[in-house]
Amino acid sequence: MRKIVQFVILWAQNFVLYATMAQTEAALSALSAAMTAAFEYGVLTALHTKKKLAATLGVFGMAAKLALHMYYRYYGSFPDIYKMTQVTYLKDVKEVVLELIHPLYPLYLALGIAALVFILRDADAPKKRISPACFVAAAALYGILLALPGTDYGLYSGAARQMAASLSDYGRAQKVASLVAEEDDLAAAYPDLLTRLDHKNAYTGIGSGKNLLVIQVESLQNDVIGKRYKGQEITPHLNALIRDRGSLYFTDYMQMLGLGNSSDAEFVSLFSLYPNNRKGAYSLYADKDLYGLIDMAKNRGYDTFAMHGYRGDFYHRDAVYPKLGFDEIDLGESYAQDDKMGMGLSDGSFFRQSAEKLIQRRGADADPFFGFMITLSSHTPFYCPDKYKALEIDPSIEGHILGNYLNAIHYTDEALGQFLDELDRAGILENTVVALYGDHFAMTKNDPEQTADMTAFNGRPYDYDDMMNIPLIVHVPGADIRETVKTTGSQLDFLPTIANIMGWNDEIAVLFGRDLLEPQTEEHRVLQQTYMLKGSYLSQAELFEITRDGHFANSRYIDRTNRKPLAVKTAAEKSDAAKETIDLSNALCETDRIGEMRRAAMEGTERLDAALTVMHAGGTIDGMRYTNFKETLDKEYAAGKRYFEIDLSETTDDRLVCIHSWDGYTQKFFGYGGSEETPVSRAEFLALKERHGYTQMDLSMLLDWFRAHKDAYLITDIKTDNVRHLVRDFADVEPALKARILPQIYAQSEYAPVRQAGFEKILYTLYLSGDTPQEVAAFYDAARPYAITVSEQKAEAGYADVLRRAQIPYYVHTVNDADAAKAWIKKGAIGVYTDRL
Incomplete structure (x- = not known):
């Protein structure tokens, strides 16, 4: 007994x-x-x-x-x-x-x-x-x-059973990785992954030339957008942003997480690659040769920064962000922790301090920026101090996760609204594309209380397509749009969608997502692997949840439009394809062949006649731009190019060396610095080991290269004290070589002293100039420089028309699309600055 x-x-x-x-x-x-x-x-x-x-x-x-x-x-x-x-x-x-x-x-x-x-x-x-x-x-x-x-x-x-399943999944993934490792020509094997930006639509370039500010909002779930609770608007500021002219609201946008949770949301959004279900993507892939939104922005001269109010070592952000290419990095240690809420610094304080930093750093002549910000206060379990509780919560859910969440997300919405208002008052918002999305769900379907509360809140049974659904809101100032986009997508589609809006369609990158503003010609499936296990997927019409017991027949397959069951066996092929797609992305990252794949595709792009192209920063090598390396010049010269624009920056001992700037490019090429300007002496610069094995140069080495290549022309881009360096550092250059040096000047006042220094062909570049088209034309008539150099943005804004009518020779920069380059030449440009054409 x-x-x-x-x-x-x-x-x-x-x-x-x-x-x-x-x-x-x-x-x-x-x-x-x-x-x-x-x-x-x-x-x-x-x-x-x-x-x-x-x-x-x-x-x-x-x-x-x-x-x-x-x-x-x-x-x-x-x-x-x-x-x-x-x-x-x-x-x-x-x-x-x-x-x-x-x-x-x-x-x-x-x-x-x-x-x-x-x-x-x-x-x-x-x-x-x-x-x-x-x-x-x-x-x-x-x-x-x-x-x-x-x-x-x-x-x-x-x-x-889960252990056994994970081992089986690992075995299958390893087989895919082996196939990828053995494939000789990945660009030919997977061409579709390299052409996801190769299109144009009504939204292409509506944000061209503007700043880009991306805000990842903690636990922002789509269920609360546009909703009222007991007559109280939950997210009034986000709702107002959606209603503003210039806004796009994506309503069927899903989270895409692996084991890295919020950090995976960042990785997927910035690179359009699948996360990994064995470890956080940052831990696995930060040192890999990847190419994403940060690189695209930097290649267009954007300053890049990341801001987050929590500790830098969490998810290893302090170590990872410099490797990803962010120039300026502000993590919890950079903020006064003056108002704690939940896990850490309150969103109100975070946004207030961030606005101060951003406004202080953005001068009138600053380059455009790409900023990435991450909030924190609306983190589960959604603790909200009484002083910040603004919503009246019904006693039936008081103390429940949902009750806490409504006040927490309302608080974050208020803090976000104040931040955007501050940027608006500072004149920044009017020229900034703002894109914000939730990192992941707030309310889990796996908890009975939360499921019951959300079922009552939504007025329908709470399911995974509710749980996974996060909003994506994009605001483009000045754009004549105000639209709701119902296309099913996920964070995987963020990069291609934003790149199209920014007009960065000339980029070649390995992308698994798609532009959600491009008409869909086939079913677009969102593939899951965490809360819905690997092999599950969502589409516009279907929800397939693979079984958790290892027996496929026990899976759930429904029609999303009417919630009626579908025949499970008919989803088998799509489920297998879902696993294979995720495994392929992971394999490309793990075998570190994405960079190789991208470079192979770039080598196959159309090249324009040498007389029509100035190779920006020397051109491209191994898919990298802004290199200014000797090997880049060698490669492009061998390809027939003869005009080379080279960046020259000032060292601590007042010498010129070939590097675009002393911030993110020192990390990118030499593995040091990153968030601040970190200049070194000439000797220290030449002693640095370039991470890819290439050769950096100082001015003396650069001039020797041009002496050895007697039909090549140098266009200078000197970042500091342009006139002083042109007069002093080129004084002893022999006349034959000096005739092949075309200095760029940045203001009309620089022309006379540079001309007196013996330079015959001078380019007036307008990217730092505030001159109107008419003032530029008048200057050309008076001084007769060799040509004018104008950005695509200014060319489109009327400068090209004025220059063409006045028969003034001009270049357009930086153009990497062959059709666009031909169009500018047809409009009167004598050539384009380019990275790869």
Whole structure:
């Protein structure tokens, strides 16, 4: 009788957990509890001679089941061996862990301790012992539990099955990685991945030349956008932004996460590559040769920065951001932590301090910027101090996750609105494309309380296409649009969509996403791999959730338009394709062949006649721009190019060396610096080891190269004290070479002293000039410089028309699309500055 009581207590302890897991039925909970209790009872009695070991295993088992239960309640699945490596982040999200504590946990622990004490107390009496055969029988029964369809809710069995599934997934992924590693010509094998920007539509370039500010909002879920709660507007500022002229609101936009959670949302959005379900993308791919939105911005002369109010070591952002190419980086250590809320600095303080930094750094003549900002206050469990609670919450959800969330996201919305107002008052917003999106869901479908609350809030059953749905809002000042885009997409599509808006369609990059503003010619599927397991997907019309028990027939497949079930077997091919696509992206990153693939595609682009092109920063080598390397000049010269624009920057000992600037380019090419200007002496610069094995040059080396290539022409781009350096540093250059040097000047006042220094062909570049087209034409008539150089943005704004009518020779920069270059030449340009044409 005593043994029966012991077993019943152990069964009751397990039943407490199983009965409180989402998506379980009572009968299955009872069966799972019985199987688990039998297994544990057999183990404990079999170890009757080793009570300390038995006690240790018993306590460990209780703790493990508790951890698995909490994990399952949040994620709806069990962790595999890779997810267990994320335990180091628990200290930073302790509020989330505390929120997952179930009221029945004390009962679970009490029953577990009681069962352990009773069983071990009786273990000393041989006549009362159960034979070790009990352990064998229990293990056999548990094996049956593992094999049966639909029984993944046993904590041990579910975890074991997930471990097995992760190993199987890893094996399949490794096969794909091997195929990628062995493929000789990836550009030819996967051409579609390289042409995702090769199109134009009504939205192409509507943000051309403007700043780009991307804001990733913590836990911003689409359910609250445009909604009122008890008559109170939840996100009034975001709603107003959506209503503004120039706004695009994407309503069926989904999160795309791997194991890196919020950091994966960043990675996917910035690179249009799939995350990895074994480890955070930043941990795996930060050192790989990738090419994304940051690079595209830098290649157009944009300053780049990242801002986040939390600690720099979280997700390794302090180490990763310089590698990604951000010039200026402000993380938690750069902010006064003067107003804590939840995990860290409040969004109000973060946005206030960020506005001050941004306004201070953006002078009237500053280059355009690409900024990336990440909020924090609306992080689960959505703690909001009373002083910031503005919404009246119904007692029925007061203290619930949803009740907390409504006030937290309302607070973030208010802080965001004040930030945008501050930028507007500073005159920055009028020339800035703002794109903001949620990093991931707020309310999980895997918690019964949250599911019930969201079902009531939305007035319909809460499902994964609600949970995954985050908003994407893009505001383009001056654009004559105000549209709602219903195309299904995800963070994977952010880069190609934004690149099209910015007019960066000439870029060649490996992208797995698509421009959501381009008419879709085929079903666009959003592939998931975390909360919906790998092989699941969403499309405009379908939701496929692959089974969690390893038996495909138990998967769920529905029509999103009417929620009716579809035949599961018809989704098999799409599900397999989903896995293969994710594996391909991961393999390209892991084998580090994305850069190679991109460079191969660039080598195949059309080249224009040498007389029509000035190779910007020397041209392109290995897919890299702004290099100014000797090998870049060698390569482009061998390809027939003869006109080379070279960046010259001032060292700490007042010498000129060939580098675009002393900020992000030192990190990109030499592995130091990054967020601040970090000049060095000439000797120190020449002693640096270029990361790709190429040769940096000073002015003396550059002039020697041109002496050796007697039909090549040098166009200078001197960043500091242009006139002084042209007069002093080129004074002793022999006349034959000096005749092949075309200095650029940045103001009309620079022309006379440069002309007196012996330069015959002088280019007046307008990118720092405030001259009107008419003033430029008048200057040309008076001084007769060799030509005018104008950016595409200014050329489109009327400068090209004035110059053409006045028959003034002009170049357009920087043009990397062959059709666009031909169009400018047809409009009267004598050539274009280009990176690769």
